[in-house]
Amino acid sequence: MVAKFDLNDDSIVVIIGTGAGGGVLANELAQKGVKVVALEAGGRYLPEDYINDEWDSFGQLAWTEPRTTSGDWRVAKDFSGLPAWIVKAVGGTSIHWAGASLRFHEHEWKAKTHYGAVDGANLLDWPIDPAEMEPFYEKAEAKLGVTRTGDRPGLPGSNNYKVFEKGALALGYKDVSTGRMAINSVEYDGRNACQQTGFCFQGCKWGAKWSSAYTDIPRGEATGNLEVRDHVHAARILHDDKGRASGVEYFDKDGNLQMQKAKIVCVAGNSIESPRILLNSHSAMFPDGLANSSGQVGRNYMRHMTGSVYGVFDKPVRMWRGTTMAGIIRDESRHDPSRGFVGGYEFETLSLGLPFMAAFLDPGSWGREFTSALDSYENMAGMWIVGEDMPQETNRVTLNHAVTDAYGLPVANVNYTDHPNDVAMRNHAYAQGAAVYDAVGATRTLPTPPYPSTHNLGSNRMSENPRDGVVNKHGRAHDVPNLFISDGSQFTTSAAENPTLTIVALAIRQADHIAGEISKGNM
């Protein structure tokens, strides 16, 4: 039975956002008997609703409300109003994600210790030891059904993977596989096995890929402890005169302002909206925004060092057939400064359909150099590059008071400029990625610039010392004891891995912490 809670019920945990962080936290708390109201800006879409069409799906799922951009990154020029490609729906970006589920390397939890001081970077160690995360990674892998973990077999390799694998092995790479994917290779947990349909980014119509939309959310609701309010837009978090969070103001379906009282507030709106909500929650007591005595809210925004390489061959590949990202080379994810940069990166198979290839291959480009590449679309193989980017204080989410959303609230501006370490890493990856395809006889390679961000991280980061960040090792705000950050914005550093598995593991861990604190009477 789906719960329905009163606006004045102040025993509620209010969670803003229902994606990999918020959706998992909501279910985990509900399973422990904690009463939860989850606020979600988007609507409900289930596998039968997802669309095998890139632009139609984008129109259905993407967060397209106004945002602005600045900085040297090319996205600010080519997609100035779309810094991120993320989802507005119950289930959030867990509907769109590719499913790649890699644990951090041990050294990545302690980047400052291992990399040393890097000029211009605001590096910090996570206040978590890698060993602490082991059991939570195991729980997250079981929840998501990650292939090649537990006794779950790997996915079969697609055409795109076979090209990628052959080139990688020819180049001498060793750690090459169809990856650890939250996409079922066999039926698991009531979800279908992958049918190699493609369109992983458009929502999996088979439900073979894990998303909180059709797993954690309905399971949480089934406990009677979780109420999800969709189509509501969180505006700000209120606090009492002791500086404790007391509720969340939001605009309901009809645009009316409502206020849900709360015992605890958890923010999981992705790394652009989460700091925006904190900044928009400024008050006389917190003039710079909630939980921002350090001035770090919105800072150290990370989006991973990314890029793509497409290889053109003299014969068909048909890269769009099959699982989009089930292919990985991990050899370059080590920390090896002899390459000219700290940290590492992964190669992962990628394909875009023709409409998105036209939009993202080389935005703004035209003429025969561009169209002759598209003419070879059928003969292309594709890979994505994802690596650790450096946290920088000036890469940040701020409020743009000159632009307001439909509710009159200042929108987020996303400022990002590559660190020299990011540039060096990308250039290395472009060369190595091209070499992978050259080794299989590519007639042309295309080093493709970063797309609007799907990995948005770090804008409310974890720190041991309250001066260095926004939240502690449990995602709990240093300044506000009953306020938590439950999404990727709590990342201290980005590591090289796709972030969802770690977001889920942290949410499971945070649920234990919150439920424990409640039962101890500390809340």
Added chain:
Amino acid sequence: MATKVSPKGLTRRQLLSRATVAGASFVVGTGFMAARNAAWATELTALKPTTFATLVQMARDIYPHDKIDDQYYVKAVKGYDTADMAEEIEAGIAALDAAARGKGNASYLDIGWEKDRVTILRGMEESPFFQKVRGGLVTGLYNQKAVWPVFGYEGESYSKGGYIDRGFDDIDWL
């Protein structure tokens, strides 16, 4: 290109073409244009026929695909043939023609080689008009399902059961 409409009248090649296949690709009547092979036809409501023909050529010169028929470029830019848009488009094409005349041509359409037309376009690629047309083509052209097969792209696959039994791993040349 055989699809040119010259304001000076038919070129010699088009005349020859008319002699053999009884018509140029564009039949320009009063507000009506059609491919001679009847592959497409469109009724113009706001733009001058020559303006529209120039816009179609401009679209092809921006994203040239020799295997894509004119009808798809026509469809991609047909949305500009409205009363609201006409003034801006007429002015943009007039500027394009003026740039062509500045290089000694009678008009943009009168330039025989793509590379020479592209030189004209490069000179105006920062203009709002050019960027509007180019940006619109990214979806206007490439999101037409009918052009996908030209590129080999197969589109929607869920209703066919995905590719698990339809060649997701059928590569045979590695």
